[in-house]
Amino acid sequence: MPDSNINELVNRFIAVQFSVTKKAESFIKEEISSDLTNDQHYTLRYIHNIGSCTSSDLAEEFEVNKSAITAIINRLFERGLIQRTRDEKDRRVVYLALTPKGKELFLKTEERIANLVESFISSFEQEEIEQFINTYEKLNQILIDKKQLEE
Amino acid sequence: MPDSNINELVNRFIAVQFSVTKKAESFIKEEISSDLTNDQHYTLRYIHNIGSCTSSDLAEEFEVNKSAITAIINRLFERGLIQRTRDEKDRRVVYLALTPKGKELFLKTEERIANLVESFISSFEQEEIEQFINTYEKLNQILIDKKQLEE
DNA sequence: ATCGAACAGTTCAACTGTTGAACTATTAAT
């Protein structure tokens, strides 16, 4: 790629990534804040999609310390949205899963978010948005690979 | 767009947007956390790019309450990175600008971030990344329009 | 078989960022 353009592309990318992220977070918050914070929703989403996981899994996925996860899980646990189950074979491990109440609340908020996202992306031609998501997923893979190189 | 695909696109979009954002934030933090938090950097960036602005401008741009901006600005002010100047015509208004020290620190951290972003996007063919950023900017405009409809 | 290292998770203090209400100071409106 010629150097003449790459700085401009980098700056455009930084600006648009920042702006879209801020606005998307703000729309999601508007939609769900009466029920959950955004981070609480993302936590429920991860556990729901994977079925059951540990604090360490979440810490790795969200790239934060385990103690940050403990704090989030404690709040969800106190509200009866998450259950903790000790592994009987390795008693250090605690499995996290959604309670029925947690699952119900998650599905409700996730549906609102999906409707929101659909209202945005349905403005595009299917081919354009598919190409966009394909490139976005490639970028994600590049980030994952770079992360693993660090370890 | 046919309904059969749109749910899948929505889910892929939600997943990849979340994952890229988390990882990007984490890389940036790794790069600059010895000097600034990410939010502090974004604050300096906005003020630097626009030259001079008010707390209210920042609150609108970042979609948070003005008191959240006061807290961030206080920390940057105490470190001598930002200066406050009262408007002599309308003495309610306070203009924020970077001090030389603030500008120097900002340029240093911004360069590190630009190098990071460049290392990611230079993996792509120029045409693909340009198309990606074009669509991303369209999406940004859709979010801006939707935001304005709410007001 | 034991004992020290490694691991999973928690607790705690300290910090950043956020909200929303109450407040100060100033300007605008009628």
Place this chain on the structure above:
DNA sequence: ATTAATAGTTCAACAGTTGAACTGTTCGAT
């Protein structure tokens, strides 16, 4: 002139985060 509105700050309360210290458990090398 009095009332409204505006710009910004302060404060208490909360969510999220870090990093160190801790508990309890398992693994591994001798």
